[in-house]
Amino acid sequence: MMNSTNLLTIEGLSTEFRSPHKQWFPVVNRIDLQVTVGETLAVVGESGCGKSMLAHSILRLLPRRIARNAGGRVLLEGRDLLALSEDEMRGVRGKDISMIFQEPMTSLNPLMTVGQQIAESILEHEQCSVQVAARRTLDLMELVGIPEPRARFHQYPHHLSGGMRQRIVIAIALACRPKVLIADEPTTALDVTIQAQVLALIDKLKRELGMGVILITHDLGVVAEWAQRIMVMYAGRKVEEADAETFFTSPRHPYSRALLASVPRPNDVMNGVVKPLAEITGTVPPLDRLGGGCAFADRCTMGTDACRSGSPAFRLLTPSSGVACIHAGN
Amino acid sequence: MTLPMKPQPLLGVDRLVKYHATPAGTVRAVDKVSFEVMPGETLGLVGESGCGKSTLGRTIVRLHEPDDGSILFQSNDISHLSRKALRPVRRHLQMVFQDPFASLNPRRTIQQILTEPFSVHGVGSRREQINRVNELVSRVGLHSDHASRYPHELSGGQRQRIAIARAIALEPSLVVCDEPVSALDVSIQAQIINLLRRLQEESGAAYLFISHDLSVVGYLADRIAVMYLGEIVEIAPKRALWTEPLHPYTQALFSAIAEPLPPSVPRRKRSTLTGDLPSPMHPPSGCRFHTRCPFVMPKCREVAPALAKVQAGTTDARRVACHLYSDTPEAAARPSLLSGSPIPAT
Numbered sequence: 165m166m167n168s169t170n171l172l173t174i175e176g177l178s179t180e181f182r183s184p185h186k187q188w189f190p191v192v193n194r195i196d197l198q199v200t201v202g203e204t205l206a207v208v209g210e211s212g213c214g215k216s217m218l219a220h221s222i223l224r225l226l227p228r229r230i231a232r233n234a235g236g237r238v239l240l241e242g243r244d245l246l247a248l249s250e251d252e253m254r255g256v257r258g259k260d261i262s263m264i265f266q267e268p269m270t271s272l273n274p275l276m277t278v279g280q281q282i283a284e285s286i287l288e289h290e291q292c293s294v295q296v297a298a299r300r301t302l303d304l305m306e307l308v309g310i311p312e313p314r315a316r317f318h319q320y321p322h323h324l325s326g327g328m329r330q331r332i333v334i335a336i337a338l339a340c341r342p343k344v345l346i347a348d349e350p351t352t353a354l355d356v357t358i359q360a361q362v363l364a365l366i367d368k369l370k371r372e373l374g375m376g377v378i379l380i381t382h383d384l385g386v387v388a389e390w391a392q393r394i395m396v397m398y399a400g401r402k403v404e405e406a407d408a409e410t411f412f413t414s415p416r417h418p419y420s421r422a423l424l425a426s427v428p429r430p431n432d433v434m435n436g437v438v439k440p441l442a443e444i445t446g447t448v449p450p451l452d453r454l455g456g457g458c459a460f461a462d463r464c465t466m467g468t469d470a471c472r473s474g475s476p477a478f479r480l481l482t483p484s485s486g487v488a489c490i491h492a493g494n
Numbered sequence: 495m496t497l498p499m500k501p502q503p504l505l506g507v508d509r510l511v512k513y514h515a516t517p518a519g520t521v522r523a524v525d526k527v528s529f530e531v532m533p534g535e536t537l538g539l540v541g542e543s544g545c546g547k548s549t550l551g552r553t554i555v556r557l558h559e560p561d562d563g564s565i566l567f568q569s570n571d572i573s574h575l576s577r578k579a580l581r582p583v584r585r586h587l588q589m590v591f592q593d594p595f596a597s598l599n600p601r602r603t604i605q606q607i608l609t610e611p612f613s614v615h616g617v618g619s620r621r622e623q624i625n626r627v628n629e630l631v632s633r634v635g636l637h638s639d640h641a642s643r644y645p646h647e648l649s650g651g652q653r654q655r656i657a658i659a660r661a662i663a664l665e666p667s668l669v670v671c672d673e674p675v676s677a678l679d680v681s682i683q684a685q686i687i688n689l690l691r692r693l694q695e696e697s698g699a700a701y702l703f704i705s706h707d708l709s710v711v712g713y714l715a716d717r718i719a720v721m722y723l724g725e726i727v728e729i730a731p732k733r734a735l736w737t738e739p740l741h742p743y744t745q746a747l748f749s750a751i752a753e754p755l756p757p758s759v760p761r762r763k764r765s766t767l768t769g770d771l772p773s774p775m776h777p778p779s780g781c782r783f784h785t786r787c788p789f790v791m792p793k794c795r796e797v798a799p800a801l802a803k804v805q806a807g808t809t810d811a812r813r814v815a816c817h818l819y820s821d822t823p824e825a826a827a828r829p830s831l832l833s834g835s836p837i838p839a840t
Binding site for chain 1: 542543649651679680681682683684685687688691706708709710712713732733736737746747750751752753754755756757758761764766767769770771
């Protein structure tokens with residue numbers, strides 16, 4: 165899956181957490197991934213599967229008291245972020261890689277005007293005058309579709325609607341024209357009509373600015389409409405990766421299939437088909453109590469003794485897709 | 495020859511009004527809303543946050559006092575019944591809430607939580623109540639061991655099963671479900687949705703199913719009502735609404751659904767609404783949607799359209815509140831709206 169336009173290449177990234185019993189256990193387990201210019205890679209899975217941990221590990225945002233890197237490399241255009249000092253890393257965050265979080269209210273400072281917050285992130289990373297930063301802030305506000313940017317500049321986050329706040333968060337993330345944007349559930353807190361607006365905006369800006377996007381979401385509909393490639397995570401591991409067409413036509417991992425079968429299909433509704441939804445029995449296992457085998461085995465319809473005896477390796481089925489399941493056919 | 499009897503609605507809501515007084519002004523959460531729920535059917539109620547759908551649900555079960563209008567339940571006007579007078583009604587009219595963490599008393603075991611409906615309504619002896627609780631626990635797909643546990647010992651999905659068990663304990667004829675699966679992971683959502691469907695098949699209860707998730711509502715509902723800023727703008731049988739949404743807001747709402755299909759499969763034309771939901775404290779004049787409507791006409795700013803049958807002669811089942819469908823010259827000039835997709839591509 166190598167490509168000459170790779171922006172971000174992650175090899176064998178592992179992150180461990182410390183349990184209350186002082187045991188270290190993996191929450192991100194030997195993840196490989198690439199993001200190329202102008203591409204959206206979706207990372208999907210249920211809560212607790214490790215998708216947000218992956219994002220935080222890439223940006224080294226996890227508290228060192230309870231989390232540590234346990235190997236791997238995060239190469240941004242060839243430069244290993246894991247080898248940088250904390251000072252150097254601060255220069256990367258918000259400049260080369262930006263992140264937008266789920267809840268726009270909590271990622272904005274309620275005591276600063278939205279204009280100040282956008283300008284702040286420009287001034288943080290670039291040598292420019294306050295006037296220049298202010299002018300660029302207005303441009304950014306216009307870019308993300310905020311009406312009357314001059315009036316909005318002096319407003320506080322609580323004056324804005326959820327959709328407008330998320331646009332401000334996006335403007336901050338894009339302030340320094342990052343190469344990679346990590347969007348962690350960017351529209352989960354928003355209404356459907358606003359969700360479509362925000363995702364269309366991210367997609368448009370991605371193409372205009374030539375960014376790579378990592379879109380973390382549990383919403384497979386959103387994935388189908390906006391991502392070119394999909395990576396499915398389960399219990400901290402990559403269990404499947406494929407381009408969008410392959411993934412939605414012929415998902416290979418039983419977990420991917422189960423996820424797809426568990427959501428109501430608008431198409432079925434229109435055609436008057438109502439069949440019971442597929443249920444995945446049980447819940448995501450706690451990561452500090454994983455056994456040696458496939459973490460999905462106990463919830464899997466295809467689970468066998470062989471599944472429980474060893475963790476299945478990720479293997480390529482085609483040059484652009486692969487799966488970590490011993491039963492996924494060739 | 496005898497005429498077929500018109501079935502009596504289970505619930506009849508007529509010009510219901512509920513305003514919330516806030517320090518910033520009066521929020522017109524529910525504004526002259528009328529609809530009916532027939533016995534055994536599922537009416538889906540959709541709309542974006544702030545449209546008043548939860549307030550409507552809570553007013554119907556009388557957690558809020560209505561400001562005007564009436565609620566007819568099993569042919570009795572319950573709009574202004576006292577707490578005491580409501581008690582026998584509540585047996586038949588139950589509610590399931592979104593947050594299974596907040597809706598169960600953390601200090602009580604599941605056994606105690608589920609016994610409460612029986613003891614409140616004086617149903618059965620102590621022994622019978624225990625049996626009924628065990629039966630309920632297994633009906634919602636849990637193990638009898640769960641009865642001795644506290645809510646915090648259960649997962650979100652299991653807690654929602656308990657909340658559902660409590661709601662169906664006395665075999666109500668109507669359950670108002672307010673976003674019952676929105677707080678759950680997709681795989682757990684599927685379990686709860688299947689459970690609600692199975693219980694309905696067994697009991698014949700009607701559901702008023704409130705959700706912002708159109709796919710879920712589409713899956714469960716027989717008919718769907720769409721709310722915008724405190725009003726119902728369209729109500730129709732599910733398939734009619736999905737295949738041919740009439741109100742421009744409904745069209746935008748349905749075109750925004752992201753479908754989990756291969757990218758090569760053609761999608762609905764997307765109509766991206768501009769602007770945000772106006773404040774429900776100061777709803778726009780005339781049609782409340784006119785500030786965001788791609789088909790806005792001068793009349794829309796002045797006159798609020800009534801929720802009415804689409805054309806003379808069509809069935810009562812399909813109603814829409816939009817001037818495009820009233821018998822006016824402007825409407826006649828837009829015949830394409832009734833056939834095919836009228837949404838301009840963006």
